[in-house]
Amino acid sequence: MKKLMFVLLAIALGAGIWVAATLKENPVDSTSAVEAVEVSQVTAAGLAVGDIAPDFNLMGVDRKNYSLAGFEDAKGFIVTFTCNHCPFAVMYEDRLIALHNKYAPLGYPVIAINPNDPAAEPADSFEKMIVRAQEKSFPFVYLFDEGQKVYPQYGAERTPHIFLLDNTRKVRYIGAIDDNARDASLVTTKYVENAIDALQRGEEPDPSFTKAIGCTIKFL
Amino acid sequence: MQLWSTLLLGGIVLSSCQGQDSSNGIQAEAIVREAAPPIPIYDSFDQIASLFNKQNDTTYLINFWATWCKPCVEEMPYIERLHEDFAGKKLSVVLVSLDFPDQIESKLIPFVQQRQLRSSVIALTDGNYNAWIDRVDPAWGGAIPVTLIYNAEKRVFIDRQFSDYEALKSVVDSFF
Numbered sequence: 318m319k320k321l322m323f324v325l326l327a328i329a330l331g332a333g334i335w336v337a338a339t340l341k342e343n344p345v346d347s348t349s350a351v352e353a354v355e356v357s358q359v360t361a362a363g364l365a366v367g368d369i370a371p372d373f374n375l376m377g378v379d380r381k382n383y384s385l386a387g388f389e390d391a392k393g394f395i396v397t398f399t400c401n402h403c404p405f406a407v408m409y410e411d412r413l414i415a416l417h418n419k420y421a422p423l424g425y426p427v428i429a430i431n432p433n434d435p436a437a438e439p440a441d442s443f444e445k446m447i448v449r450a451q452e453k454s455f456p457f458v459y460l461f462d463e464g465q466k467v468y469p470q471y472g473a474e475r476t477p478h479i480f481l482l483d484n485t486r487k488v489r490y491i492g493a494i495d496d497n498a499r500d501a502s503l504v505t506t507k508y509v510e511n512a513i514d515a516l517q518r519g520e521e522p523d524p525s526f527t528k529a530i531g532c533t534i535k536f537l
Numbered sequence: 538m539q540l541w542s543t544l545l546l547g548g549i550v551l552s553s554c555q556g557q558d559s560s561n562g563i564q565a566e567a568i569v570r571e572a573a574p575p576i577p578i579y580d581s582f583d584q585i586a587s588l589f590n591k592q593n594d595t596t597y598l599i600n601f602w603a604t605w606c607k608p609c610v611e612e613m614p615y616i617e618r619l620h621e622d623f624a625g626k627k628l629s630v631v632l633v634s635l636d637f638p639d640q641i642e643s644k645l646i647p648f649v650q651q652r653q654l655r656s657s658v659i660a661l662t663d664g665n666y667n668a669w670i671d672r673v674d675p676a677w678g679g680a681i682p683v684t685l686i687y688n689a690e691k692r693v694f695i696d697r698q699f700s701d702y703e704a705l706k707s708v709v710d711s712f713f
Contacts, residue, residue: 404605404637475680493679499637499664528679530666533608 363472366525370396370486373467375430375460376443378450383458385428385486392424393489393516395509396480398462398473400431401449402440403532405498406476410453412494412501413477416509417457424484425513427457432468432476437535468534475531481512481522489516492527575646576634578660582669585661588631589673589685595627596688596712600656601673601681603635604644608698609682613652615702616684619709620655626713630656635681638662688712 364370374384385394397413399406417427435442443461450459462468471480481490490512495504512522579585591597600616602609619630632654636645641660649658663669670677674694677683684695686708699705 474678493667496667497664498666503664528667528670528677530670530679532606533680 363470364480364488364491366488366491368488370480370482370488371467371470372486373460373462375462375467377458377460378443378447378455379458383428383460385482388426390424391426391484393481393483393513394486395420395425395427395513396471396482397427397429397477397494398432398468398471398475398480398534399429399477400433400438400441400532401445402433402438403476405531408498409477409494414453414456416494419510420513421457423513423517425481429455429457429459430462430467431459432462432465432473433535434465434537437537441535465536473534475529475533477531478529479509481509481516483516490522490525491529492524493529496527498530576641576649576658576660578641578662580662582661582663582672585633585659586672589687592689594689595629596686596709598628598630598684598686598709599633599673600631600684601633601635603637603681604640604648605636606681612682612699612705613654615699615705617652617655618702619705622706623709623713628709628712632656632658634658634660635662636660686712 370385372385374382376382385391388394395416399409399413401407413427413429421427431441431446433441435445439445443463446459446461449455473480477494479490479492479494480488483489490509492508494507494509495501496506496508497503508524508527512525515522588597588599598616598619600609600613602613604610613632616630616632619628634641634645641662645658645660666679670679673683673685674696676694676696678696682698684699684705686693686695691712693708693711695708
């Protein structure tokens with residue numbers, strides 16, 4: 318047992334030195350955390366909560382064109398800038414499907430839009446959108462922002478990036494779907510669901526803005 | 538501080554030993570060495586929070602990246618090149634990988650070994666990004682790569698990919 322303890326101590330010491338070397342002799346501790354600062358309520362450019370979102374006319378993976386005005390019975394829209402290639406977009410695919418299946422019957426369909434330039438990210442071509450939509454049996458429309466004209470008007474910056482609109486196309490929530498991209502089982506706050514539930518009760522979503530975690534939108 | 542990290546790591550090594558044959562120290566050692574990750578992995582931002590707020594004469598360059606992030610991998614050679622131009626200067630470069638927990642063994646470690654990176658690499662697997670990215674900088678939009686360069690007097694946060702080496706070097710130059 319003494320021998321074991323000695324070996325373990327030796328390992329621990331060796332490992333400790335190695336960690337210290339890794340961090341350039343400034344091993345980390347948790348004694349001086351930087352204080353969080355309040356998040357800006359608007360995206361860098363484009364829409365802020367309260368603005369009226371522009372409509373569009375984009376082709377979906379079924380090769381039909383869609384505009385928001387065409388959804389006559391909608392109470393609102395879960396406009397989601399997303400794509401094929403981004404790991405965060407992929408991690409949210411099943412949750413996006415669940416979101417649509419839960420809220421489309423209540424009048425809030427998911428409107429997925431791929432904003433990426435396939436010249437910059439070949440995995441996000443229109444043809445590959447069709448393949449992915451079939452593989453995952455997307456129940457929502459999956460539109461291609463050809464020429465990248467729509468996402469700058471919205472101020473989308475990442476995939477996935479949510480803009481929740483009401484039936485007047487007024488922006489009621491911007492940001493992430495929930496607070497744990499990586500693991501749906503660890504989610505503690507479902508931002509989009511809470512926001513829609515608030516609208517259903519005639520209340521303002523709170524928060525109405527979060528940071529959307531994901532990949533940058535690709536352009537050349 | 539060094540003692541603290543020694544003790545902390547000792548604790549991890551000890552706990553990872555549980556269940557091994559404790560009657561044979563040599564065997565336990567061999568198993569532990571094999572299982573020990575070559576990259577420190579932190580599952581909570583709190584564990585590395587002080588890395589972003591050091592007050593000494595060193596300049597810190599901290600780059601957030603992941604093997605799945607194409608622009609991150611593109612700019613990494615620029616960061617590595619700093620070790621040549623700033624050799625002998627008090628510049629500490631830390632690459633904080635945000636690779637997902639299930640890809641550390643399969644993607645991150647082989648990547649780091651193949652590239653023989655000169656910068657320190659640590660992995661942060663804290664998935665509640667909204668809770669901690671503002672603590673690095675409130676201007677962090679929510680994507681990578683981002684790079685924080687700071688010393689006791691100055692702090693620059695870059696929320697985008699460096700277009701070339703000169704773009705990176707000119708920022709680092711401004712600290713010396």
